[in-house]
Amino acid sequence: MDKETERRLKLTAAKVRKTGLQAIRYARSGHVGGSFSVADILTVLYFSKMNIDPEKPRWEDRDRFVLSKGHCTPAMYATLALRGFFPVEDLMGFRSADSYLSGHVEMRHVPGVDMSAGSLGQGLSAAVGMALSAKTFHKSWRTYAVTGDGEIEEGQIWEAVMAAGHYRLDNLTVFVDNNGLQLDGPIREIMSPYPIGEKFKSFGWNVLETDGHDCARIAEAVDAAAACKGRPTVIVAKTIKGKGVSFMENQVRFHGSVPTDDEFRQAFRELDGRIAELEE
Amino acid sequence: MPQKISTRVAYGQALAECGADENLVVFDADLSICTMSCIFRDRYPERFFEAGIAEGNMVGMAAGMASTGKTVFCNSFAMFIAGRAYDQIRNSVAYPHLNVKIVGTHAGLSVGEDGATHQCIEDLALMRVVPGMTVVCPSDANETKEAVRAVAAYDGPCYLRLGRLAVEPVTELPGYRFQLGKGVVLREGSDVALIATGLMVQEAMEAADMLRPKGIHARVIDLHTIKPIDRDLVRKAAFETGAVVTAEEHNILGGLGGAVSEIVASSCPVPVLRVGVEDRFGHSGPASELMERYGLTANHIARQAERAVKMKKGSPENS
Numbered sequence: 001m002d003k004e005t006e007r008r009l010k011l012t013a014a015k016v017r018k019t020g021l022q023a024i025r026y027a028r029s030g031h032v033g034g035s036f037s038v039a040d041i042l043t044v045l046y047f048s049k050m051n052i053d054p055e056k057p058r059w060e061d062r063d064r065f066v067l068s069k070g071h072c073t074p075a076m077y078a079t080l081a082l083r084g085f086f087p088v089e090d091l092m093g094f095r096s097a098d099s100y101l102s103g104h105v106e107m108r109h110v111p112g113v114d115m116s117a118g119s120l121g122q123g124l125s126a127a128v129g130m131a132l133s134a135k136t137f138h139k140s141w142r143t144y145a146v147t148g149d150g151e152i153e154e155g156q157i158w159e160a161v162m163a164a165g166h167y168r169l170d171n172l173t174v175f176v177d178n179n180g181l182q183l184d185g186p187i188r189e190i191m192s193p194y195p196i197g198e199k200f201k202s203f204g205w206n207v208l209e210t211d212g213h214d215c216a217r218i219a220e221a222v223d224a225a226a227a228c229k230g231r232p233t234v235i236v237a238k239t240i241k242g243k244g245v246s247f248m249e250n251q252v253r254f255h256g257s258v259p260t261d262d263e264f265r266q267a268f269r270e271l272d273g274r275i276a277e278l279e280e
Numbered sequence: 281m282p283q284k285i286s287t288r289v290a291y292g293q294a295l296a297e298c299g300a301d302e303n304l305v306v307f308d309a310d311l312s313i314c315t316m317s318c319i320f321r322d323r324y325p326e327r328f329f330e331a332g333i334a335e336g337n338m339v340g341m342a343a344g345m346a347s348t349g350k351t352v353f354c355n356s357f358a359m360f361i362a363g364r365a366y367d368q369i370r371n372s373v374a375y376p377h378l379n380v381k382i383v384g385t386h387a388g389l390s391v392g393e394d395g396a397t398h399q400c401i402e403d404l405a406l407m408r409v410v411p412g413m414t415v416v417c418p419s420d421a422n423e424t425k426e427a428v429r430a431v432a433a434y435d436g437p438c439y440l441r442l443g444r445l446a447v448e449p450v451t452e453l454p455g456y457r458f459q460l461g462k463g464v465v466l467r468e469g470s471d472v473a474l475i476a477t478g479l480m481v482q483e484a485m486e487a488a489d490m491l492r493p494k495g496i497h498a499r500v501i502d503l504h505t506i507k508p509i510d511r512d513l514v515r516k517a518a519f520e521t522g523a524v525v526t527a528e529e530h531n532i533l534g535g536l537g538g539a540v541s542e543i544v545a546s547s548c549p550v551p552v553l554r555v556g557v558e559d560r561f562g563h564s565g566p567a568s569e570l571m572e573r574y575g576l577t578a579n580h581i582a583r584q585a586e587r588a589v590k591m592k593k594g595s596p597e598n599s
Contacts, residue, residue, distance in 0.1 A: 060349070107347070107376050115347055119371040125340020126372055132329065132341060133348040136305070156368075159337030166332075 001216040005048070009215040011278040013043040015082055017244045018271040019091060020074030025264050027095035030103070033254040035075035037179040037212065037239040038146055042079040044218040045144055054084035057111040063141050064130045066115040068123025068157075069148035069177060070104040071256070077101055077110070085112035121154025123147070124174065128164045131172035131232070142226065146175045150182030153191045158203075164232040165204030172232040173225040177212065179241035183255045200234040212237030245270050284446035287478075288385040290421035291442050292316025294428035295353060299324045304432065307342050308355045309335045314444075315355040315385045335360050339368035339382070346378040351432060357391075358384030358441060362403035374410045374437045381431050382407070383440045387417075388529035389557065389574055390445040390479065392567040399562030404477075405534025407439035408507050414460065415506040417441040417528075417536075419481035423451045423504055426458030434460060441478065443529070445567050448482045451502065463510040469499035472585045473517035473524045477503050477536045480527035480555070486578035487527075491585055498585055509539050511547070518548040523588035525553045527581050529571075532556035551591040553584040 016039045024030035046052070050063040067076050074094070081088040093099025100109040104118030114130070117123035127145035134141055147157060164172055176196055184190050193199070197207040206228040210221045218237070225233035241255070242248030245267040248259075259267060296319040298304055309331045312318040321328040331338030335356050342354040354361065362369070362384045373380045384403050391398045407415045416431060416438060418424040424442065431438040450466060451458075458464075466481070467488055476484035481502045488498040499521055501513065518524055524544060526537040537554030544552050557574050571577055589595065 064348075066344075115344065116371070116376040119367055122336075122340050122368055122372045125337045125368070126344030126347065128337070129341035129344025129346075130348055131344075133305075133345045133350060136327065137348075137350075156334075156336045156340065159332075159334035160340065163331065163334070163337055163341065167329075 001219055006216050007278060009043055009047060011275065012047050012082065013040045013215065014244065014271060014274045014278060016043055016075055016078045018268065018275065019078035019082060019088060021267055021271065023074050023077060023091040023094040024258060026092045028258055029095050030074045030258070031071045031256045032074065032248065032259065033181065033241040033251070034069060034072045034148060034177065034179065036243045036245065036248065037241045038069070038072050038177045039075045039244070040213045040215055041146060041175050041177065041218055041237060042075055044215050044222065046079050046083045048219055049222045050144065051141065054112065057085055061139065061141050064114045064127070064143045066117065066123040066127040066145040067105045068117055068127070068145050069120070069151050070117030070123060073103060073105055076105055080110070080112040083112070120151045121156040124157055124160040127172060127174065128160045128169065131164065131169040132167055134171050135167070135169065143172050146177055149176055149178045149180065149193060149196065150187050150190070152176060152193045152196070161200060161203045161205065168230050169232045170229050173222060174232065174234045176234060176236045177239050178236055179239040181241045181250065181252050181255065185252055197236050204231055206231040206233040208233060208235045210235055210237050212239035213243055244274065282449050284448055285421040286444055286446045287418055287421060287424040287442040288316050288444060290424040291383065291385070291428055292319040294425040296320045296323050298428060298432045299327070301351065301432070303349070304351045304353070305329070305345055306353045306355070307331050307338050309333055309338045309360065311356055315383065317353070317355045335365045336368045339365040339380070340372050342380045343372040343376070343378050346380045351379050353381045353383055355383045355385065357398060358387035358400035358403045359398055362406050362439060363400055366406055370410050374413050377412055377436055379435050381438045381440060383442065385442040386444045387441045388443060388478070389562045389570045389576065390443055390529060390567040392570065393564050395564035396561040401531045401557045401562065403441060404506055404528065404530050404536065405538065408534065408539065412437060413507060414438040416460070416504055417478045417506055418504050419478060419502050420447050420449045420451050422449055423458060427504060430458060430460045443479050445479060447479045450481050450485055461505045461508045461510060463501050463503040463505070463513045465499065466502050467498070467500040469497035470521055471496045471498060472589050473499045473501060473521040474527065474581060474585060475501045475503050475514065475517065475524060475536070475540055476527040477506060478529050480529055480576065483576065483578040484527050484581055487581035487585060490578060490582040494586070496585060496589060503536060506536055506539055509543065511543050514540055514543045515547045518544045518550045522550050522592045524550060525555060525581060525584045525588050527555040529576055530556050532558055551588050553588045555581050555584055
């Protein structure tokens with residue numbers, strides 16, 4: 001990836017974080033930590049890798065994406081809005097009763113969302129079904145999904161992982177957003193899913209690891225996944241919960257708690273600084 | 281004696297016939313020779329998928345498949361699909377209103393010897409309370425085939441409840457027409473309405489025969505669609521007969537009896553007595569013996585019908 005492309009992706013990811021945080025501020029509700037950890041992955045997929053058309057969100061031959069960790073709507077909706085699926089201003093209604101932008105990803109009313117999710121562990125199964133559809137009906141589009149590292153404590157995830165391995169779904173690429181924290185604390189302490197890569201490998205998956213905040217490396221991993229034949233690919237992405245705002249990083253509190261007014265101000269200052277730095 | 285066929289066998293044949301539609305895909309969770317989806321599998325192996333013994337993932341995969349424009353049938357025993365995969369059905373299928381047909385076979389006590397863990401008596405209640413879900417429980421082979429075609433043609437989530445046991449044909453009548461959301465009056469009568477679903481329709485027909493010599497003319501209604509329920513037909517039956525008995529191979533809480541009571545109470549209050557499993561678990565045993573022990577027989581329906589008639593306003597015993 002050339003430096004200019006990388007700079008633009010980093011800038012977009014910073015804007016995704018800022019826009020997502022604005023949505024949370026309007027709503028006084030929403031999940032900031034996991035949104036910030038997944039922001040770079042979403043940016044690379046939606047602004048560089050996925051074959052999509054914001055003008056035709058239901059285009060039959062588009063690549064599909066499932067946010068299995070469905071609570072990270074601030075990042076997801078910010079990404080879709082910035083990509084042109086709907087007006088950024090609509091995020092001012094996020095989580096409000098009159099808005100179509102619900103708390104968890106929802107496919108019927110939100111342009112660009114391919115699958116509703118929210119009850120953890122279910123999205124990956126849907127992604128497997130999508131990839132199986134493409135295989136069965138000889139379609140060339142790909143399916144992408146992101147799960148949380150806490151989410152993979154759900155048994156259904158491993159049913160889906162088994163099925164994708166069994167059906168050799170090489171048109172499926174899954175990210176594990178490995179930020180190490182879940183609502184109640186560090187995943188190692190709550191219910192350790194480690195070693196993550198080995199588990200996927202034993203189910204017949206191609207396992208890649210990457211820095212989930214390095215846009216160039218994420219893009220390389222996505223390309224390597226597409227090149228792998230006969231097996232689905234998981235990209236275990238090492239990330240930082242709350243990435244991009246100093247005092248939110250690696251803090252369990254920012255899983256779902258809303259920042260204070262002072263914290264919002266400080267966070268926007270940092271994100272604006274980052275945006276200005278990348279715009280130069 | 282007309283031939284008895286179970287609704288699951290009729291389902292398997294009808295599903296295979298629906299397979300001519302190349303958009304139709306079938307999943308099963310290691311029970312295809314029981315749910316009879318094996319007939320489809322043998323005819324269209326490229327569009328049949330094993331999920332293995334993992335029903336939650338099966339329903340999720342079906343949702344993903346349906347999101348790409350396919351009609352998806354998803355099979356298991358009622359207990360292990362409506363029960364175990366309830367959350368997946370609710371959140372991955374019904375909430376996005378995807379075109380997935382949840383098929384629960386071996387419903388109710390008539391599973392027999394396998395016992396309580398396999399005897400699902402809660403599925404109608406579970407599926408009925410999910411917003412936007414269509415719930416169908418056909419009474420015989422003929423109606424099952426009609427139901428399969430109808431749910432396949434309908435674009436949205438459905439639950440189809442089927443049984444293991446062979447049942448008598450009750451709908452092979454001139455003029456019979458199946459329509460989703462519309463009940464069928466199988467016999468006219470003005471003293472009491474017997475509203476039944478699934479294999480209890482055959483029992484209700486027999487109960488009507490038993491009541492005749494006692495001078496009670498029972499109307500028999502086959503309510504194959506539990507949701508959306510045929511409100512007009514139920515209301516009319518309550519109004520015209522003044523007494524209702526429901527019959528289902530299901531807990532008396534939350535299923536057909538619950539649904540009928542809700543309508544009658546709010547539109548035409550008359551006595552409603554419910555025949556079904558009285559809020560307890562099933563047990564191992566031969567199906568016919570269990571039906572007897574749990575009161576799921578024509579005899580029992582007839583007795584309740586007599587009680588309901590006596591409870592009517594204006595009945596000599598009530599004056």
